[in-house]
Structures are given as structure tokens and as C-alpha cells.
Amino acid sequence: MNKVKILNLEIDNLSKAEFLNNLNSGIVFTPNVDHLIKLQKDPDFVQAYSASNYKLCDSQILLYASKFLGTPIKEKISGSDLLPAFYYHHRHNDNIKIFLLGAAEGVARTAQKKINKKIGRDIVIDTYSPPFGFEKDEAECHRIVDMVNNSGASVLVIGVGAPKQEKWLCKYKDMLPNIHIFMALGATIDFEADNVRRAPKWISKIGIEWLFRLLCEPKRLWKRYLVEDLPFFVLILKQKLNLYMSKDEKDKNHTWQIIDRF
Numbered sequence: 632m633n634k635v636k637i638l639n640l641e642i643d644n645l646s647k648a649e650f651l652n653n654l655n656s657g658i659v660f661t662p663n664v665d666h667l668i669k670l671q672k673d674p675d676f677v678q679a680y681s682a683s684n685y686k687l688c689d690s691q692i693l694l695y696a697s698k699f700l701g702t703p704i705k706e707k708i709s710g711s712d713l714l715p716a717f718y719y720h721h722r723h724n725d726n727i728k729i730f731l732l733g734a735a736e737g738v739a740r741t742a743q744k745k746i747n748k749k750i751g752r753d754i755v756i757d758t759y760s761p762p763f764g765f766e767k768d769e770a771e772c773h774r775i776v777d778m779v780n781n782s783g784a785s786v787l788v789i790g791v792g793a794p795k796q797e798k799w800l801c802k803y804k805d806m807l808p809n810i811h812i813f814m815a816l817g818a819t820i821d822f823e824a825d826n827v828r829r830a831p832k833w834i835s836k837i838g839i840e841w842l843f844r845l846l847c848e849p850k851r852l853w854k855r856y857l858v859e860d861l862p863f864f865v866l867i868l869k870q871k872l873n874l875y876m877s878k879d880e881k882d883k884n885h886t887w888q889i890i891d892r893f
Contacts, residue, residue: 635702637693638667638866639677639877642686646706647713650687651720656811657684658804660797661710664692664841664863665855669794671866671878676794679801687713689817691838696867710816711829714788717814722750730782730810731758732775733790734820742823757782761791766799776806786812790820 634641640662643650660666660683669676680686687708688694697704721727729746731739739758746755759778765771779787787810789796796815804813821827830843845852869875 635697635700635704637696637700638870638875639670639879640667640680640686642688642693642697642704644704645685645687645708647708647716650685650708651716654685654717654812658682658800658813658815659685659687659713660815661687661689661708661713661817662693663690664860666793667693667866668860668863673794674878675798679794679797682801682804683797691835691840692863695838696863699867700871709835710790710814710819711822713814714816714819714823718746718750718754722752722754727754727786728782728784729755729786729788730779730784731755731788731790731820732761732779733788733796734760734824734826736760738824738826739820741826742820745825746823756784766791766795772799772803776803779807780809783809785810786814788814788816788820790816790818792817 633644635644636642642662645653660680662670662680666676666689670680688697688704689707689709691707694704694707718727718729731742733739734742737760739760743755743758747753757778759775761771761775765775787800787807789800791799793815796817800813800815804810807813818827822829828847830840834840834843841856845856866875
């Protein structure tokens with residue numbers, strides 16, 4: 632099974648090795664529970680996701696959900712695992728040149744130095760940490776496009792949070808003709824710079840990385856994990872019972888009900 636349907640999203644059912652061996656070009660998103668919840672009510676986010684070529688499972692909870700639904704996903708491929716796997720896979724491939732876009736001032740530059748030191752070559756060739764609210768500033772966005780185009784990069788890794796990063800790529804990807812691979816990877820740049828602590832592997836493996844992150848950043852993440860994302864479990868149960876309908880399906884159903892009245 633190449634795709635696994637969870638709510639209104641089809642996730643690619645690939646192992647990390649399969650993905651890396653097949654990735655030559657395209658847009659890569661890494662959905663998690665928070666993405667799935669946002670995809671229930673944000674049509675612009677849905678549109679951005681429709682432009683992506685790869686959707687990789689970035690959550691142990693999604694992995695559990697896929698098993699509960701009877702369509703198990705092979706492997707969790709989080710953004711924080713994907714980027715190091717990607718640059719090690721291409722350490723001898725001079726055609727792979729990465730631009731890091733995201734994180735706070737100076738963090739992406741630190742990540743660049745650490746990655747290049749590990750690889751032994753300048754695989755990350757440039758970085759930029761955009762100011763807060765940059766996505767609403769058209770002039771700033773065009774400056775970023777120019778920076779990326781002038782850098783010589785063939786890969787763009789953006790980490791400014793969802794759904795901002797996915798929407799930005801959807802809007803500006805066609806202005807970046809030299810970029811062959813686009814990856815929206817959330818907090819991965821922070822992890823690479825050791826600016827944010829990663830959860831131990833055993834915590835990630837059993838599916839409570841969200842709790843670790845909540846304890847590390849309670850003010851920023853409490854609402855997401857303890858309020859906004861909780862309906863996910865109800866929606867999965869509805870899907871299991873064949874009661875789930877996406878927003879589009881509900882809208883179509885409502886339209887047909889109106890038509891039937893006439």
C-alpha cells in the first residue's frame with residue numbers, strides 16, 4: 632500500500648530508505664497530529680498540502696492511528712530525523728546544496744556550521760533567519776526568493792512552523808527555479824543548532840514526544856497539545872466507524888441537501 636488515508640490526508644507509506652533512494656525532486660511535508668487538525672478547517676493549508684509530492688508520517692501517534700484503522704504505516708519519518716538522514720545520504724553528492732530558512736537570528740548559521748563540520752564539506756551553503764511576520768511582507772518574501780536564487784542552492788529547507796512554512800512554499804515555489812527539493816521541517820533547524828533539546832529516542836518511540844516538548848515549552852505549546860489537538864482522537868474513531876466526513880464532503884453534502892429541497 633503506497634498511501635494511507637488518515638482523515639482527509641493521504642500519507643505516503645514509505646520507509647526512510649525507500650524515500651531517500653527515490654527522492655530526486657519535489658516538495659516534502661511531514662504531517663503530524665497538529666497538521667491533521669489544521670487541515671480540518673483551513674482551506675489554504677489544504678491547498679498547500681495538495682501541492683506537495685511527499686507527505687511523510689512525523690508522529691508516532693499517527694503511526695498508532697494507522698494501525699487502529701487497519702492500514703499501518705511502515706515507519707515514522709520525523710523532520711528532525713529526515714534532515715540528518717538526507718545530508719548523510721548525499722554527503723558525496725556535490726549537486727546537493729542546501730539553503731536553511733528559519734529559526735531565530737543566528738540559529739540557522741550555527742546549524743550550518745555544525746552540519747558542514749559533520750559532513751566534511753559545505754553541503755549547507757547559505758542560511759537566513761527571517762523576522763517575525765515576514766510572510767505578510769511581500770517585499771521581504773521577494774528578498775528571500777532573491778537570496779535563495781542567488782545562493783546556488785538546489786535544496787531549500789524551511790523551518791518556520793506550520794502552516795506558515797507550507798503556505799509560503801506553495802506561494803513562492805515557482806519563483807525558485809533552481810530548487811529541486813523543498814522540505815518543510817518545522818523545528819529541525821533549531822535541533823541541528825542544539826538550540827532546542829530533542830526528546831530521547833525512547834520517548835519518541837512510545838509516542839510521548841509531545842509531552843516532552845510540552846514540558847520544555849509549556850507557554851508556547853500547552854494550548855496546541857492540551858486543547859486544539861484533542862479532537863483528533865474523536866475524528867479517528869469516527870473514521871474507524873465510517874462516520875468521518877471532511878469539510879469538503881460536508882459542504883458537498885449540504886449543497887445536495889439544498890438542491891434536493893428544490
